[in-house]
Amino acid sequence: MGFALQQQTKAEDAEMAAESAKDKPDPPPIPAANAHGDFASLYDRFYPRIFRYAMRVLMNRTLAEDIAGETFTRALEHFASHNPQTVSAWLYRIATNLIHDHWRRGWRVTYVDPTGDGAEALLDRPASGEGAADRLERLERWRELHRQISRLKPEYRTVIVLYYFEEMGLSEIARVLGVLAPTVRWRLHRARRRLADLLNRPERSER
């Protein structure tokens, strides 16, 4: 048993090292004058990203609106004291904390979106040249994948969405989550393993 565990750990280490080597570069910092001077431009630039992020994590329009609204309300309160060099991570961090708060408060019951099934399709921007059938198929594939992702523990869910769908690098995710980059790499690694388990055994849930 001990030997098997040791082998497994080595394989994981190698996989994580490879992950680290192919990490995505950090986004360029926001110019200070632009970021500090005008909350409106900050909002216009980041609202679509924050709303999209919340939707991708929660798949619920009402909740995503709440998260986006609360994120920018809090951002406005602290706007004068924020660091313009890390504005993206700052906003994502607020949103992530709010999402985690929601999960912490609401995990005992299943949230039902009052706007009904498939409402998220209304919010999806079709790609250029994409036909209606292709779009529906793409959304259906997403829903199925999201269904499995949403069964992961919250810390794994967010790291999957941030890394693969928000296309952040490990160090930027680390700033968002307030942890070290190796922790992010470890969570990403564990998240993939758990997700593989869930995809292989769809009836099993982490919650």
Added chain:
Amino acid sequence: MKHDPKTVDALLKNTRPPEFANPEHQALLRQSLMDKEALTRVAGPPKENRLMTMLNTFRSSRLRWAAATLVTVIVCALIFWPGGHGSTAALAAALAKLRQAQVMICSVAIESGSGQATRFKMAFKVPGLMRNEVSGQATYIIDATRKKSIMLLPKEKKYIEMPGLGHDLLPANMIQEMRELPANEDCQKLGRKVIDGRKVDGFRITQGPLVTTAWVDPATREIVRLEHESRDSAGRRVVMSEFQFDPVVASDYFSMTPPKDFQRLGVTADTAHASEKDLIELLRFAATYSGHFPDSLDPIGLGTELRGIASNPKAGLSKVPINERLKIGSFLQRGIIFVAKLDPRTDWQWAGKGVSPKDGSAPIFWYKPVGSERYRVITADLNVKELPASEIPALADFQNQNVRISESRWWLSPTWYSDRGTMDLFAYKADALLKSVFAQTGTRLKIEAALPDKRYDLKGRMPKGREGEMNTAAQQALVKYFALKADKETSATHVYILTAPKGKPDFLRAPKKTQGSSVDQTGTVFGNMGLGGITNVLSQKLGRPVFDETGIQGQFDYEFSLAEKDPEGVIRETREKYGLELTSARRDLEYTVLRNLQGPGQ
């Protein structure tokens, strides 16, 4: 297809996620935020983030004051004309909309909770005019800027001058306050529904005992309906609807000059100086005519209750001369105004629900005047004494009025907040509520009582210096509310003992320098915590209490993930993966057993 981390990686990389966008919400939120930003700029830079807090308090207070003003008007009218309620008031003036609202008219219904409602029209005009038409029998106009009020009695062709009432309570910019309600960051979003054919979004603001629900048309950002109710209103509420912004009204619509053919009644109702004495007279009035003190002192609840007392034929107010009725109405108004104006810093409390004057020296109300170190306490015999904070009853905040049947909404989640002496549980089933509150003190609980199949809220606050008593106070309040008795009993219980026969397990690492107390919702991931965390997880997994007898001390970072759910699997995994041993044993444990006071079902 068999998935592994590599195939998952490929799957995720090849998935093109939706490009979600919501321009409608983006535009609405932008407008709201820019309004707030403008307010911030006008007020200067925020100091320790107090600006928004101040604004929110300001707005909610305004609403509360507005409700108080509203209620005083109704109380006033009904004291003068007991029984004269029921029909819908006529809409006074012609209508048109201007871009910038300076005038607002709406319909108001005070619902009794039993299906009956008193309806009237209410109008505001900036900077401080208010007009009410009550049941077509009386028109009441306040000019806050000139500190004048007048009541017109069209049937009798008479009028009464009333200095003082509501002048300082009337929000001068009520219209703006109402329109900005949804921007309040403390709002609880209730989702969408259709009212009168319009899709509206609901927002709920809770401020003290007053709960305000605003239904807003997201397309126009206009309020379609406002519902005010108190936490203990038992279905009584004030509903404002049919809002008209900037209708064209007659030139004398808000005029303080009575029609020429109206005669002045030779009485003056002085309501300018509301004081503690007025509240005492109000309480005396309520106790005299109903036998007990009011259930609550929030403006709506109190106003509605007084209205019920005044309109009861047994009170005989219809036979009282109008001058006497005017005096009664005056001190009732002043009493309500006194409470409505009490500064939150006074830490005022009402404990008079269900209490009668026969209860003698039982405290029913207390507050600490701003700047004073001592509380003024009104007792059931309506005497007043001054007491230090240490002698103020500790459990008052958790008496029955703070446990109420919830209006549980299916789209809201049960929530728990407990911080700095405050508690707010929402939409809990009775057994879950009891378990949650007793779990806060580590009490082992057995519920052997029949409990109602309803959802409940519990909200409370402990005075400064006694925050630590909150959980105990809440437990006692719940036991009382559900008519239970709590017995301490000891019984032999199957437990597990956690030991470390091989010493400190490898998975326990030295704590990080940084604070790492991160516990996720399943309670399986820990940082900088002792082994108590493990025993909690194991207790949940095994369904039995687990006692830590490893002797391992200190704080650790560790992840403790147990995939198996059957007890044997948990025990095996604990042993094989972590080197910890779980041994079954029997221990005498003390439980708190809750039973019905009168037996189940009675």
